[in-house]
Amino acid sequence: MPQQPSRWRLNRQKLFRNVHGLFLTRRRQSIALLLIAFMVLFILWTAGFFSWSPFTSSKVVIILATNQGGGVKRWKKPNEWATERSSIENKRRYARRWNYELAVKDCSEKKKYSHEFRESWQRIDVIKQTMRQYPKAEWFWWLDLNTYIMEPQISLDEHIFNHLDSVYRTVEYFNVLNFTVDIPYVDYEQPINMLITQDCGGFNLGSFLIRRSDWTDRLLDFWWDPAMYEQKHMEWEHAEQDALEYLYSQHAWIRSSVGFLPLRKINSFPPGACSQYAGNPLFFYDQKDRDFVVNMAGCDFGRDCYLEMEAYKELDQLLHKKKFWLF
Amino acid sequence: EAPQVIIVTALDTERYNNDHLSKVVQNRKDYAEHHGYGLYIRYITDFENTLDSSPSVWAKVPMMRAAIAQYPNAKYFWYLDEDALIMDEQKDIYDHILKPEALEKVIRRNAPLVPVEYGINTHQFTSVDTIRLIIAQSVTGMLTSSFVLVNDDFASYFLDIWFDRLYRSHSDFANSESRTLSHILLWHRTVLERTALVSTKALASLSQSFAPYDLYTEGDFVLSLEGCLGRESCLEEFDKYWTLLEQS
Numbered sequence: 001m002p003q004q005p006s007r008w009r010l011n012r013q014k015l016f017r018n019v020h021g022l023f024l025t026r027r028r029q030s031i032a033l034l035l036i037a038f039m040v041l042f043i044l045w046t047a048g049f050f051s052w053s054p055f056t057s058s059k060v061v062i063i064l065a066t067n068q069g070g071g072v073k074r075w076k077k078p079n080e081w082a083t084e085r086s087s088i089e090n091k092r093r094y095a096r097r098w099n100y101e102l103a104v105k106d107c108s109e110k111k112k113y114s115h116e117f118r119e120s121w122q123r124i125d126v127i128k129q130t131m132r133q134y135p136k137a138e139w140f141w142w143l144d145l146n147t148y149i150m151e152p153q154i155s156l157d158e159h160i161f162n163h164l165d166s167v168y169r170t171v172e173y174f175n176v177l178n179f180t181v182d183i184p185y186v187d188y189e190q191p192i193n194m195l196i197t198q199d200c201g202g203f204n205l206g207s208f209l210i211r212r213s214d215w216t217d218r219l220l221d222f223w224w225d226p227a228m229y230e231q232k233h234m235e236w237e238h239a240e241q242d243a244l245e246y247l248y249s250q251h252a253w254i255r256s257s258v259g260f261l262p263l264r265k266i267n268s269f270p271p272g273a274c275s276q277y278a279g280n281p282l283f284f285y286d287q288k289d290r291d292f293v294v295n296m297a298g299c300d301f302g303r304d305c306y307l308e309m310e311a312y313k314e315l316d317q318l319l320h321k322k323k324f325w326l327f
Numbered sequence: 328e329a330p331q332v333i334i335v336t337a338l339d340t341e342r343y344n345n346d347h348l349s350k351v352v353q354n355r356k357d358y359a360e361h362h363g364y365g366l367y368i369r370y371i372t373d374f375e376n377t378l379d380s381s382p383s384v385w386a387k388v389p390m391m392r393a394a395i396a397q398y399p400n401a402k403y404f405w406y407l408d409e410d411a412l413i414m415d416e417q418k419d420i421y422d423h424i425l426k427p428e429a430l431e432k433v434i435r436r437n438a439p440l441v442p443v444e445y446g447i448n449t450h451q452f453t454s455v456d457t458i459r460l461i462i463a464q465s466v467t468g469m470l471t472s473s474f475v476l477v478n479d480d481f482a483s484y485f486l487d488i489w490f491d492r493l494y495r496s497h498s499d500f501a502n503s504e505s506r507t508l509s510h511i512l513l514w515h516r517t518v519l520e521r522t523a524l525v526s527t528k529a530l531a532s533l534s535q536s537f538a539p540y541d542l543y544t545e546g547d548f549v550l551s552l553e554g555c556l557g558r559e560s561c562l563e564e565f566d567k568y569w570t571l572l573e574q575s
Contacts, residue, residue: 221517
């Protein structure tokens with residue numbers, strides 16, 4: 001018969017276990033819980049949970065398209081990661097300064113936007129989703145990844161929103177695509193709900209502004225239609241950009257709410273883009289004029305996005321060098 | 328002081344002679360005079376340039392646009408095809424369908440759109456105040472021979488997109504503005520949410536239909552000869568109902 005350990009020994013064993021099991025004393029337990037709570041909140045914060053509607057009330061949201069391609073067809077190189085970081089940081093600083101929201105949106109390749117499965121244009125869905133995410137915001141500024149805000153001390157109110165009545169309502173002054181300037185039934189009394197620019201080849205949607213409205217709702221709904229896509233996708237190399245040019249050419253209701261800004265107002269080009277027009281003052285960033293934003297359009301086709309981004313970052317630092325320690 | 332309702336009709340001089348067309352116009356005139364409504368009646372040939380080479384059924388769209396430009400203060404635009412007749416002159420379309428309380432009775436919510444294979448229904452919880460397009464649907468599709476459009480910025484949007492060149496050049500839609508309208512309702516929420524589907528009895532009872540509940544019976548408001556072109560019986564059907572009208 002196995003000998004039962006004496007009760008005293010049993011108790012001591014239990015006590016012994018308890019003392020070691022109780023490594024986490026009550027005090028340490030509360031610290032641990034606090035740490036876990038902070039970790040959870042931190043994770044939620046970086047995931048963007050707190051930029052969800054009830055916590056924000058800014059009237060402007062910057063939508064930054066990042067992770068273009070998303071490493072689906074090929075891996076992202078370290079330079080691409082670096083450019084992305086610089087771009088995001090640049091927008092973040094600007095948004096913080098003027099109390100705008102920054103929505104960093106993942107634009108990786110998704111099956112539903114691949115040709116045969118296409119349900120929509122990706123950009124459109126991103127805008128729709130961001131408008132739902134920030135129900136109190138009025139204006140949404142779309143920026144492609146390879147852009148840089150060169151003059152962050154200028155607010156959008158000062159630069160654009162306070163001068164909406166002097167915006168061009170037609171392509172009368174600059175008509176790259178040879179649209180018929182006047183078509184019947186356009187109502188120029190309608191408010192402007194979208195501000196776009198034209199580059200040397202047509203509309204450029206690398207940097208544009210769109211306002212929450214019924215009109216915008218309709219544009220985002222109608223922009224993609226399967227019957228039209230079916231007929232035109234071979235021609236429409238620039239996807240939603242070409243679709244918008246087509247809609248603009250046809251529809252009076254679209255023209256009623258579109259305003260045109262000069263390219264260099266929000267979308268200046270580096271010398272490599274539209275290079276066949278070198279020297280034309282309409283398109284290119286000019287340090288003397290201190291252009292607001294530069295858009296390194298097409299830098300991933302034969303140029304070097306990383307080098308261009310670094311060059312503009314350096315220029316930014318040069319232009320905004322503080323003479324004295326604080327200013 | 329604009330009339331509240333404008334009736335729009337497109338006349339096709341290539342299909343009908345003036346005698347026939349004057350009967351159509353008379354039918355509208357009598358109704359409009361009775362209720363103090365306006366008329367906008369044009370020849371399809373006037374819109375030949377706008378139509379390009381699209382079939383004449385499409386003329387109703389630019390014609391509605393022109394009507395709205397002509398009467399910017401009118402509230403409702405009722406397109407009524409030449410192949411349709413107002414059978415009951417006493418019924419005021421405003422009291423019968425357009426005013427919110429009346430529309431509430433005839434609107435068909437959560438109703439399947441044709442073709443039903445798509446599984447798209449009209450919205451479940453629309454408020455009649457948001458409705459801008461009132462149209463009936465038969466088993467074969469949208470009855471564009473009789474529909475009402477409210478005059479506001481939805482109308483410009485809707486009439487523009489309906490008439491889009493790429494729809495008229497698409498093999499499925501080129502010949503049928505009705506099929507195009509079905510497509511738009513299936514694919515574009517911003518149009519569907521403002522559309523009220525009503526029963527054919529309310530707005531466009533049919534002279535012939537596979538579905539017996541769509542057929543015209545005495546006392547119905549409007550008769551539509553939808554599909555008579557295909558049956559090649561437009562004139563005889565019209566005359567039959569014209570005599571009925573004259574007798575009453």
